Amino acid sequence: MLESGPVAVLGATGVVGTELLRMISQRGIPAEDVRAMASGGESSVAYGAGLIPVHPVREQVFDDVRTVFLAAGAEASRTWTPIALAAGCDVIDTSSAHRMDPDVPLVIPEVNGEELDRLKASPRLVANPNCSTILLLMALTPLHRSWGCERIVVSTYQAVSGAGAAAMDELRTQTRSMLDGDRIVSECFGEPCAFNVFSHDSAIDASTGRNGEEQKMLQETARIWNADVPVSATCVRVPVLRSHTESIHVELGTATTVEAVRSAITAFPGVSVIDDRAANDFPTPWKASDGDLVLVGRIRMAADARLQSDGRGDRFEMLCSMDQLRKGAALNAIQLAEGLKSI
Amino acid sequence: MLESGPVAVLGATGVVGTELLRMISQRGIPAEDVRAMASGGESSVAYGAGLIPVHPVREQVFDDVRTVFLAAGAEASRTWTPIALAAGCDVIDTSSAHRMDPDVPLVIPEVNGEELDRLKASPRLVANPNCSTILLLMALTPLHRSWGCERIVVSTYQAVSGAGAAAMDELRTQTRSMLDGDRIVSECFGEPCAFNVFSHDSAIDASTGRNGEEQKMLQETARIWNADVPVSATCVRVPVLRSHTESIHVELGTATTVEAVRSAITAFPGVSVIDDRAANDFPTPWKASDGDLVLVGRIRMAADARLQSDGRGDRFEMLCSMDQLRKGAALNAIQLAEGLKSI
Numbered sequence: 001m002l003e004s005g006p007v008a009v010l011g012a013t014g015v016v017g018t019e020l021l022r023m024i025s026q027r028g029i030p031a032e033d034v035r036a037m038a039s040g041g042e043s044s045v046a047y048g049a050g051l052i053p054v055h056p057v058r059e060q061v062f063d064d065v066r067t068v069f070l071a072a073g074a075e076a077s078r079t080w081t082p083i084a085l086a087a088g089c090d091v092i093d094t095s096s097a098h099r100m101d102p103d104v105p106l107v108i109p110e111v112n113g114e115e116l117d118r119l120k121a122s123p124r125l126v127a128n129p130n131c132s133t134i135l136l137l138m139a140l141t142p143l144h145r146s147w148g149c150e151r152i153v154v155s156t157y158q159a160v161s162g163a164g165a166a167a168m169d170e171l172r173t174q175t176r177s178m179l180d181g182d183r184i185v186s187e188c189f190g191e192p193c194a195f196n197v198f199s200h201d202s203a204i205d206a207s208t209g210r211n212g213e214e215q216k217m218l219q220e221t222a223r224i225w226n227a228d229v230p231v232s233a234t235c236v237r238v239p240v241l242r243s244h245t246e247s248i249h250v251e252l253g254t255a256t257t258v259e260a261v262r263s264a265i266t267a268f269p270g271v272s273v274i275d276d277r278a279a280n281d282f283p284t285p286w287k288a289s290d291g292d293l294v295l296v297g298r299i300r301m302a303a304d305a306r307l308q309s310d311g312r313g314d315r316f317e318m319l320c321s322m323d324q325l326r327k328g329a330a331l332n333a334i335q336l337a338e339g340l341k342s343i
Numbered sequence: 344m345l346e347s348g349p350v351a352v353l354g355a356t357g358v359v360g361t362e363l364l365r366m367i368s369q370r371g372i373p374a375e376d377v378r379a380m381a382s383g384g385e386s387s388v389a390y391g392a393g394l395i396p397v398h399p400v401r402e403q404v405f406d407d408v409r410t411v412f413l414a415a416g417a418e419a420s421r422t423w424t425p426i427a428l429a430a431g432c433d434v435i436d437t438s439s440a441h442r443m444d445p446d447v448p449l450v451i452p453e454v455n456g457e458e459l460d461r462l463k464a465s466p467r468l469v470a471n472p473n474c475s476t477i478l479l480l481m482a483l484t485p486l487h488r489s490w491g492c493e494r495i496v497v498s499t500y501q502a503v504s505g506a507g508a509a510a511m512d513e514l515r516t517q518t519r520s521m522l523d524g525d526r527i528v529s530e531c532f533g534e535p536c537a538f539n540v541f542s543h544d545s546a547i548d549a550s551t552g553r554n555g556e557e558q559k560m561l562q563e564t565a566r567i568w569n570a571d572v573p574v575s576a577t578c579v580r581v582p583v584l585r586s587h588t589e590s591i592h593v594e595l596g597t598a599t600t601v602e603a604v605r606s607a608i609t610a611f612p613g614v615s616v617i618d619d620r621a622a623n624d625f626p627t628p629w630k631a632s633d634g635d636l637v638l639v640g641r642i643r644m645a646a647d648a649r650l651q652s653d654g655r656g657d658r659f660e661m662l663c664s665m666d667q668l669r670k671g672a673a674l675n676a677i678q679l680a681e682g683l684k685s686i
Contacts, residue, residue: 151647155498155590157540157579171538172522179519190623195514195584197500198627199641199662204620209601209643211623218646230647234590234660236500239582241538247498247577249592258552277547280533280554284541298542300552303561304494304573317577319542 005033005066007343008089010080012036012054013045015165016071016094019330021047027334027343035061038072062087066122067342069333070095085123090342092333094128099220101127106223108134109335110269111141116339126336131328132156132213132235133220135246138271138294138327139320142264144225148253152231154217157238157245158200159285160193162324167193168241175239193239200235211235243285244324248317249302255312262299265318270327275299283321292331294322348376348409350686351432353423355379355388355397358508359414359437362673364390370677370686378404381415405430409465410685412676413438428466433685435676437471442563444470449566451477452678453612454484459682469679474671475499475556475578476563478589481614481637481670482663485607487568491596495574497560500581500588501543502628503536505667510536511584518582536582543578554578586628587667591660592645598655605642608661613670618642626664635674637665 007024011017017038024034025048036045037057044051055061057080062068068084070077070093077097084091098104105115106127116126129137140149160167167188174194177184184192191198202212210218213235221231238245266273274283275297283295298319305313322328337343350367354360360381367377368391379388380400387394398404400423405411411427413420413436420440427434441447448458449470459469472480483492503510510531517537520527527535534541545555553561556578564574581588609616617626618640626638641662648656665671680686 153496153592153645153647155577157500157581175518176522179515191627192629195582196627196629197581197583197588199623199625201623204623206620209620209641210646230645232592232645232647232658232660234498234592234641234662236588236590236662238500238540239538240540245540245579247579247590249496249575249577277549277552280542280544280547282542284534284539286535286539298552298577302496302573302575303553304496304575315575317575319577319579 006035006064007033008035008037008061008065008068010037010057010068010070010076011072013038013040013042014071015161015325016329018045019325020069020071020333021045023330023334024343029343035065037061059083062089065089067092067337071329081125085125088123090122090337090340091125092128092336093125094329094333096130096216098125098127099129100223106220107336108137108224108332109339111137112224113339116336119340122342124340126340128329128333128336129220129224130213130216131162131244131324132158132246133217133224134328134332135244135294135320135322135324136217136248137221137224138322139248139265139296139318140250142268143250143252143261146264147256149229149250150253151251152229153249154231155234155247156236157240158235159240159242159244159324160237161242162244163188163201171239171241189237193237195239197236197238200237240285242323242325243288243321244328245283245285245319245321247319249315251315255308255314257312258299258301258316261316265296265299270294271296273297282319285321288321288323291323292326294320294327296320349378349407350376351378351380351404351408351411353380353400353411353413353419354415356381356383356385357414358504358668359672361388362668363412363414363676364388366673366677367686372686378408380404402426405432408432410435410680414672424468428468431466433465433680433683434468435471435679436468437672437676439473439559441468441470442472443566449563450679451480451567451675452682454480455567456682459679462683465685467683469683471672471676471679472563472567473556473559474505474587474667475501475589476560476567477671477675478587478637478663478665478667479560479591480564480567481665482591482608482639482661483593485611486593486595486604486659489607490599492572492593493596494594495572496592497574498577498590499579500583501578502583502585502587502667503580504585505587506531506544514582514584532580536580538582540579540581543580583628585666585668586631586664587671588626588628588662588664590662592658594658598651598657600655601642601644601659604659608639608642613637614639616640625662628664631664631666634666635669637663637670639663
């Protein structure tokens with residue numbers, strides 16, 4: 001519930017912005033207290049049962065706003081963050097612009113929510129981690145707390161919506177063209193996305209060979225856990241519209257059992273365990289989409305686990321899915337604002 | 344070129360059988376020397392520029408045949424292998440029926456082709472490994488030979504055609520229904536396959552938590568390499584019609600460099616390295632499909648590699664794609680027959 005002053009959403013017509021508006025509406029904030037801003041030219045956007053106007057971003061808007069959600073990309077975040085802070089706003093940035101700034105907390109509330117306490121009074125700036133990092137750490141933090149994660153190997157199955165609404169349209173259009181035997185057009189990615197999988201479309205560092213998404217998972221994990229845990233990530237796009245999946249292999253500092261791992265994950269907030277071996281029922285993007293929960297399953301001892309005589313081992317595997325537009329972005333951002341008591 | 348006696352293909356109308364017939368035809372064997380057999384009810388199947396008749400399997404057929412390719416599933420292989428061998432045929436079994444039989448060589452010609460020499464005279468039986476194992480070992484055998492693979496973590500992105508032609512039809516039909524907003528029907532898998540990813544549809548072992556596909560990769564690697572290398576596999580289906588992809592993390596016994604790894608893979612027969620970091624050009628199912636080569640790229644040092652002072656490290660990663668109906672099944676089977684000089 002709104003405590004004082006309106007809420008602004010930059011990038012209000014994008015895939016994350018529309019989710020943010022949906023969640024702000026669900027929290028009972030009246031339409032007249034919401035400023036939807038975007039550069040795309042749309043004149044209105046859905047809000048609750050109705051529509052609210054969309055305006056281009058103007059500096060003057062922030063004078064009348066308590067909380068600003070930035071969901072218009074890193075460049076827009078770099079431009080508007082100082083202006084919003086100067087106007088006294090709290091700023092929740094879903095972009096990568098401030099994630100590695102040591103003065104800006106990078107927060108998943110369930111994982112390191114205590115970081116929000118560092119920020120005493122408005123104006124305050126908090127960065128929302130990358131969606132792939134959020135999925136990884138929502139699944140692994142219960143293990144890290146109990147047994148210490150020493151090494152992570154993760155392969156992602158990422159939805160095209162991580163690249164925005166245009167990428168979702170391209171997947172639909174390309175797919176239909178393929179089925180109809182028509183020529184396909186690839187504009188969003190360097191590769192066809194229909195019935196294909198390909199290495200994540202972020203730039204590759206020439207010396208490490210890691211792409212931007214993989215580097216984010218490595219660096220953000222170190223910041224959020226405040227621990228130097230190597231994350232060997234391989235980030236791949238799949239022809240899925242919504243929700244990311246990750247295949248995770250983890251080495252623990254202390255050996256334990258599958259049952260103890262499953263219990264720890266089950267007890268963690270924001271996570272739901274779907275792990276029915278007999279029915280082959282495990283997390284999928286379909287099950288995760290439009291939900292708030294991170295789904296975890298296929299929890300098992302890894303083939304290379306070093307077993308103790310009592311059956312405990314040190315390496316585990318799991319498969320996880322999450323709606324990356326919600327807990328990976330909009331929901332986490334809303335939780336951050338709630339943690340600051342700024343909405 | 345045929346040396347003596349006709350060739351029979353069981354499962355001639357399936358996804359692997361039709362590939363086998365295409366390759367047998369390309370090798371110049373005349374239509375009158377090919378016996379196409381299947382239980383599906385089709386009366387003919389493409390062969391070269393024409394059609395050849397399809398018959399139900401009959402015991403008498405084998406009396407007139409030199410080489411039998413089994414591509415009709417494990418149950419059919421168990422039924423017809425002893426009959427074909429009793430008739431004096433060489434048998435190449437693409438199913439899982441004989442893969443773990445210590446008396447039957449399990450062979451990828453580039454990897455352990457010398458195993459074929461154990462078989463002196465017809466009748467001979469050779470098993471074709473599982474497609475996911477073939478992709479893994481085509482990529483890793485050059486590393487194993489030079490530096491020793493001690494531990495493998497692999498996540499798969501498997502095409503639905505691994506489950507046959509009906510699964511390909513289901514992916515197309517479901518996808519169109521989704522795009523049209525119609526109700527979808529799932530018959531081949533326990534999950535929707537359109538715009539979804541899900542844990543491989545093989546049964547899960549209750550004690551290890553591994554599914555059948557993951558167990559095959561573990562056990563077949565041990566047999567083919569004759570080494571107890573733990574393979575921690577997570578097998579996942581993706582909405583791709585054809586060609587499997589694998590994200591591989593490997594720990595080597597001896598440290599080396601990315602350049603040396605890339606050179607070793609480049610020099611290995613049957614493999615093509617696609618690894619252009621600047622252009623983000625790497626293996627995909629699209630690039631692998633309808634080709635004979637295993638594609639390998641994203642070759643890099645893993646984030647958790649233990650670095651030596653000279654920059655060499657012990658853990659590497661790569662992304663690989665392969666047409667699993669060709670090198671993963673039909674092409675490998677043809678190579679086996681050629682290795683036996685039975686076609």
